[in-house]
Each structure stands twice: as C-alpha cells, then as structure tokens.
Amino acid sequence: MPSLQPCPCGGKNFDACCGRFISGAEVPRTAEELMRSRYTAYVQRNEPYLQATWHSSTRPTEPVIDQNDKLQWLGLEVKSALRLRQRKAESAPDEDFVEFVARYRIDGRGHRLHEISRFKKEAKDGIARWFYVDGTFPDQ
Numbered sequence: 001m002p003s004l005q006p007c008p009c010g011g012k013n014f015d016a017c018c019g020r021f022i023s024g025a026e027v028p029r030t031a032e033e034l035m036r037s038r039y040t041a042y043v044q045r046n047e048p049y050l051q052a053t054w055h056s057s058t059r060p061t062e063p064v065i066d067q068n069d070k071l072q073w074l075g076l077e078v079k080s081a082l083r084l085r086q087r088k089a090e091s092a093p094d095e096d097f098v099e100f101v102a103r104y105r106i107d108g109r110g111h112r113l114h115e116i117s118r119f120k121k122e123a124k125d126g127i128a129r130w131f132y133v134d135g136t137f138p139d140q
Helices: 015-022 031-044 047-052 082-090
Strands: 071-079 095-106 109-124 127-136
Touching (some): 031 047, 031 095
Antiparallel strands (some): 071 095, 095 109
C-alpha cells in the first residue's frame, strides 16, 4: 500500500514524488526532479543515492553525510530566475541548472543554503540519466 506521507522536497506524497526515484523504480526525467530527490536523500541521510547521482568527474571519495551530526533539514524552495532561463537557452540539451534555497538547523541555529546546481545528462546502462556535477553559491 502506498505511503501518504508528504515528500521532504515539498511534494504532497513521497511515493509519487521523490520516493519513486530513490527506490530505483523510475529515473528523474529533469534536472529539477533529480535535485529534489537529492535534497530528499540528504534529509533521509541516504548516502548511496547521493553517490549514485553524483557525476563521476566530481563525486567525492569520502562520505558526504556524517551520521552523527546534529543537522536537521527544514525545507526546500526551488527558485525560478531569468538568469537561469537565459543560461539554459545558451547551454547544451545535456546540461541544466537549478537554483534553490534549502533551510536547515544545526544545534538549534537556523541556516540557509542558496545554490545554483549544475547537472549533466549522460547515458548509463542504456538510459539517459541526470547527474549532479557541482554548484555555485550566489549569496557568497
């Protein structure tokens, strides 16, 4: 029976939103779907999914999640910005950018991560898949 719990990325239903990607039942069709599912994987502390969706050219060799940290993810906002639409028009169809703000708390103190993530689409196992490459931080 499907779960009716909300998705951490903001979707109404986890199974119909990011759950289908994290379980491997489906592959994200867009860079935004991949970004949302990666945020959900961070909330769940799902290291294998994060590593599998990270582009091989930039994938860290060390774990990206410390299971002992006191980090709590609070919410995700996907931004729509003119500069991204312009950048998208100039980029190749196998590259995309997603701007987002993720809020989190560490030891009771609130923070925000504002990132413009870059994604590449490549064939893997005969299927076109999106991979996270890297990001820039406009607030810095």
